Amino acid sequence: MKKIFFILSLVFVTSGIAAQGYGIGDVATDFRLLNVDGSYVSMSDYTDAKGIVVIFSCNHCPFVVATEDRMIDLHNKYAPKGFPIIAINPNDTIAEPRDSFTKMIERANEKNFPFAYVIDADQSIYPQYGATHTPHVYLLEKVGNQFIVAYIGAIDNNHRDASAVTETYLANAIDALLAGERPDPAVTRAIGCTIKVRN
Amino acid sequence: MKRFAPLIAILLLLPAGGMTNPVSDTHAEIAVMDFDALDQHWLTRNDDKVYVVNFWATWCAPCVKELPAFEQLQAKYADRGVKVLLVSLDFPGHLESRLKPFLQQMNIQSEVVLLDDPDANRWIPLVDESWQGAIPATVVYTKDYRAFHQREFTFEQLEAVIKPLL
Incomplete structure (x- = not known):
């Protein structure tokens, strides 16, 4: 009985940590996820x-749709400087059929995404990061062979109107890393859609 | 009086058609406010009621799914001092085209306000430090109790939250 209790408490403790996700300075896990072009994508690629x-x-x-063009612009500006975007769809595609892999391919083609758009098909990656909603940004800095979390949160401070943005949080954070500085703020927040799981 | 000035201004700005809608429409006028106004009017009341403030949007499927639970709570417990407020995070441009028709179609009876404050990074932690921004999210408070829930509710779960506060 004692043993069962011990195992149970281990399970709770572990899931508690997983639910919290990454903080600044944590090592982010790499992944191997299917991209809309049919290839598998890892950060180490x-x-x-x-x-x-x-x-x-x-x-x-x-909220994603309202920021897609900004994501494209950010990738086009920062991928050549060493910071490409990888967009990960974490939603269960039964719970949200509009996020199916086929629809992802359609959307990527419509918008001509210049970045990888991959699916977290078994929903094993987003809980490790601690993502709670879309869009949810994790800026990772490569140190040796590791990816260290440098910034978490929003793309900027006006999700629905790019012309009204006054703080470009993500761009500022990448600029800070390129300048050898730490992003400030390192954590921001934005309203988004919950990540969908099957009931 | 001064604190209601923005509200009155909004009411005055509403199209005349909305004011004289012949349909018995609970939501012909919806207050549109920034976070400071929401905080002042709805998140810091100091009376004897139990406030259940739900952040939602018409485009948020899990939010829409749990709305009937909040409606049922309001219907069953209003006379025992429970007040449900639905804070819509719909885009303000969709007030007439989506939010109002939705409320009418769903026959929503609870009070609804539209939060028009794009600088979410500022106000999300003011609602609750633990909130990352996913909706639905719900604040339940009285003058001496406050809890934040980033989750979906059934009616029974909502009832379990408010019953000890009655």
Whole structure:
């Protein structure tokens, strides 16, 4: 009985940690996820990168749709400087059919995404990061062979109107890393759509 | 009086058609406010009621799914001092085209306000430090109790939260 209790408490403690996700300075896990072009993508594939901008994203969320063009611009500006975007769809595609892999391919083609758009098909990656909603940004700095979390949160401070943005949090954070400085703020927040799981 | 000035201004700005809608429409006028106004009017009341403040949007499927639970709570417990407020995070441009038709179609009886404050990074932690921004999210408070829930509710779960506060 004691043993069962011990195992149970281990399970709770472990899931508690998983639910919390990464903080600044943590080592982010790499992944191997299916991209809309049919290839599998890992962060380690980007051998010349100085870091990776991981954005938990999807098709259906209006807050994502409102920021897609900004994601494209950010990738086009910062991928050549060593910080490409990898967009990860963390949603269960039964729970949210609009985020199915087929629809992801359609959306990527419509918008001509210049970045990888991959699916966290078994939903094993987003809980490790601690992503709670889309869009949810994790800016990772490559140190040796590791990816260290440098910034978490929003793309900027106006999700629905790019022209009204006054703080470009993510761009500022990448600029800080390129200048050898720490992002400030390192954590921001934004409203988004919950990550969908099957009931 | 001064604190209601923005509200009155909004009411005055509403199109006349909305004011004279012949349908018995609970939501012909919806207050649109920034976070400071929401905080002042709805998140810091100091009376004897139990406030259940739900952050949602018409485009948020899990939010829409749990709305009936909040409606049921309001219907069953209003006379025992429970007040449900639905804070919509719909885009303000969708007030007439989506939010109002949705409320009418769903026959929503609880009070609804539209939070028009794009600088979410500022106000999300003011609602609760633990909130990352996913909706639905719900604040339950009285003058001497406050709890934040980033989760979906059934009616029974909501009932379990408010019953000890009655």
